[in-house]
Each structure stands twice: as structure tokens, then as C-alpha cells.
Amino acid sequence: MYGFYNKLSTEVYDLDKPIGHSFGDIEYYSDRLKGVEGRILEPAVGTGRVMIPLIESGYQVDGMDLSADMLELCKDHCEARGIPTRLFQGSMHTMSIDERYEAIILPAGSFLLIENREQAMQALSNFYKHLESGGKLILDTFLTTDFEQGRIDTSEWMTLDGDVITLDRKLVEVDFVNQFTVAHHKYEKWHRQQFVEAELERFPLKWYGVEEFKLMLKEVGFEDIVISADYQYSVEPTNSEQTITYEAYKR
Secondary structure, three states: OEEOOOHHHHHHHHHHOOOOOOOOHHHHHHHHOOOOOOEEEEOOOOOOOOHHHHHHOOOEEEEEEOOHHHHHHHHHHHHHHOOOOOEEEOOOOOOOOOOOEEEEEEOOOHHHHOOOHHHHHHHHHHHHHOEEEEEEEEEEEOOOOOOOOOOEEEEEEEOOOOOEEEEEEEEEEEEOOOOEEEEEEEEEEEEOOEEEEEEEEEEEEEOOOHHHHHHHHHHHOOEEEEEEEOOEOOOOOOOOOOOEEEEEEOO
16 A cells, blocks of 8 residues: 555655755745744645754744654654744645744645645645735745656665665656656665565656746735746746746735
């Protein structure tokens, strides 16, 4: 049975992208949040890779995630550092939190894990509803460029206990009409060359054209939309390999 960001997947994420590991996003988001004094929400907080450095910089950040395993590890990281925060379990398209935020952030393309366009629009609407008047949304996307089905890519990591976790990735579906791909991930954990456990994961990724996503933001009600490439503010993208960041306001 295929899961999504369960135990082994979360452990690999934490090994591969530890707290504070930056793709340029932590520095960029920290800079773009200057002047924000109220609460911030990260709706796909994961293990706290971005949230914890922002809190340590003085921001008030709440975290939400669909994965219970991710949230549990995020909680452990916060407690180990003595960091107070609020964590919620839920999905972006059904979220309902009794709070209004001055900013909502989604680094690293996490929004693209919503493969259904209707749910993606509902998630954007939820972000809009949960922002204060004058609040802003900062959100990363990227374009999918690898469409080679059937190839298996393998990676491995060693845990602090000396165990080895392997990951096989295989692209199994490409839907050009609805603009998404699906990969199957197989995690295996080994202890002293003895098999311990395995985990299967279905991993969807959606993509949007740059102007298409801008129109989606406008349809929800966002204004003053600025598009940036590779964490250079207001420098528009010029090729398909770049990270695309949208900043939009609720007026």
C-alpha cells in the first residue's frame, strides 16, 4: 500500500534536508518577511527545515502538515531547541485554523504536491481567507522537466545509528493534459546488511505555467503579484530549470 511522507520517508527527508539546510530559500524568505510582526503560517512545514531558522531569527511561525510523522519530528526538533510554536495537522485544501496571519509561506515547491487543480484553487482560497488584510503569500513553484518513465534512480543515506536507508524512484505516470506526474518511491532500511523494513510511497507533482499560476492567484483575489526567479526578487524566470517564487497580497 502506497503512503505519503510516512516514517522512512520522513527520516530520509531529515537526513537529506536537515534543519537550516537552505536552497537559498531561508535567506530569501527571511528577507521578504522583514517588517512582519504578526504570526506567520507555513502550511507544509515538514520537519521544520525553514520554520525553525525563521523562529530563531525572531519571527512567530506556526506549522501545519498533512503528515503525522513529519509533524512529530518537527515537534521533537522544536522541543530539543526550546522553541515554542504551534503545529497543526491538516491539508492545504481543507485547512480551517482559528487564526489570521500576516504572512503565509510555502518554500520548496510544496504546493505542487496537490495534483488536483480544484483542490489547488481551494488551497489558494484558504490561504486568502486565513490572511489578515494587507497580509501576503510567498510561494515557490518549479516546472517539471523530467518525463522519462520507467527509469529507476537509487540513492542511499546512513543514519546516526549506522543503519542504511535506500530509496528507489521510478516515474510511472505523465499526464500532459492535466499537468502532473506520479512517481513511485520504495524505501528500504538495513541494519548490518540485514533487512529491517520497507515503505512504498506515491509521489505526485503538478506543474503550472508562470502566467497560468499568476491568473490563479488573481482569480482568488490576490493583488500586487510579483514573480521572482532563483530567489532574486522581481527578476522574472527565463528558463525551465529555475525556482519560481510568487509574492501576492490580500488587500
